Amino acid sequence: MNSQKKISIVFMIPTLSTGGAERVISFISQNLDSKLFQSQLLVIDKKENSTFNIEKIPVTYLNKTRVLHAAPQIIHFLYKQKPDIVFSSIGHLNTLIGILSPLFKNIKFVIREASVVSVMQKFSAKKSIGKNFLSKWAFSNVDKVVCQSIDMANDFKNLYDLNDTNIVIIGNPITSGQPASIKKKKTPSNTKKFITVGRLSKEKGHHRVLNVLARLEREFSYLIIGDGPERANLIEQMDRLGLSDKITHIPYTDNVNYYLSENDLYLQGSYVEGFPNAVLESCAAGTPVLAFAAPGGTNEILEHNINGFIVENEEAFLKCLCSDKEWNHEFIQNSVYSKFSAQIILEKYQNLFTSLC
The missing domain is CATH 3.40.50.2000 (Glycogen Phosphorylase B;)
Structure with missing residues (x-):
């Protein structure tokens, strides 16, 4: 590709309501080097449900309550925008992106896992897709899987039979800016x-x-x-x-x-x-x-x-x-x-x- 052309990235997330993944994606999408990258954000949910304020990049809301219902709009959006990279985060959206990825041969697809899946399944009231053929096939289609920890990476690799080359470990950033000066903590009495x-x-x-x-x-x-x-x-x-x-x-x-x-x-x-x-x-x-x-x-x-x-x-x-x-x-x-x-x-x-x- 032309070295002077910015890399275009579409970040996708189900919602911008309060949550760790939402905060991280909001931060990363807005703070990549603007000389090298051109970012935009695609949100499945409605704008009125958002708690994160996105000011630096364009945001598109699909106004859907379920990820699966947004599939036609996602396909249309990607055909129209033709980004270099699609970066998605959280569960069912990652699975959908893996399923859709063969439709777009010129786009690189990256998903970000947010939990140790096999352990989280024990606490979920919803029936998980788990280790089945569809999810394994979907994740085998993506170009990279970002995991935040070694435990997460090993779990995801074993659960979905992925190779080490498919997975990259990147922790989350401290989004509060530069280190603040620390004042001596004052605790009254022995409390x-x-x-x-x-x-x-x-x-x-x-x-x-x-x-x-x-x-x-x-x-x-x-x-x-x-x-x-x-x-x-x-x-x-x-x-x-x-x-x-x-x-x-x-x-x-x-x-x-x-x-x-x-x-x-x-x-x-x-x-x-x-x-x-x-x-x-x-x-x-x-x-x-x-x-x-x-x-x-x-x-x-x-x-x-x-x-x-x-x-x-x-x-x-x-x-x-x-x-x-x-x-x-x-x-x-x-x-x-x-x-x-x-x-x-x-x-x-x-x-x-x-x-x-």
Whole structure:
């Protein structure tokens, strides 16, 4: 291709509602080098359901509630736009893109997986397409699969019988900009301030965090940011365990980074994570993380006793909650910026896209 021609990329995503994948795709699509790439975003959902503001690139909304219903419009859009690369993210859209890809011989197709599929299936109420012929065939058609962690890559490769050459591992970027100066944390008296950010769903393990906190004998406050299907169950559990007066729940806020920096320890109860953005952002704010060991990218972000704790069970979790370890907050911050800064991750994506063309 002409070296002076920009590489045109269509980023596709089911929705721009609140979520880690939505935030990452919004960020990457808008921040590639504009001298080299010409990006646009195609959203299956309606514009009024979006919580992310896209200003730097064109956005097209297909106004469909289901991915499959958008197939004719996607085909028409790609025939009209003729991009060099299509980059999609999340479940059924990735499968559809793999099915449609043979129709477009001159387009390179890249999909981004967002979870450790075989483990997430255990927590899903929906019947999964799983390891069947259609999904295996669809994913064999795409040019590259982006996974955020080694665990995710190995799981996807084994589940769908893909070769190592089909898969590239790229973690998520820190989207909060350059490292902010860290002010000394001020905790009144001996009260420890804990925080968790994320969807209130079973795989996130909020319930086991609450069980451990009910056994904690020191003074603490706990802020939970997020919403989801387990909200009512968790509120009932808080009441039953006598924790309601110590816990504050905020369904949604634009000031997550502020709250992360204002707390002493981030708590993650997850049974599985693709790549935990909130853990990454907590460390970027200089706040250490206490997490259960789980498949996914947690152990690629956290280093035990360096920028947090990774534990195997509730007893070890409780022990760490009782710890008065003195943390080097600047070191915690640097531990993630050195690997996952926006500049580093964007460069990896740019190298991938350039190599495909």
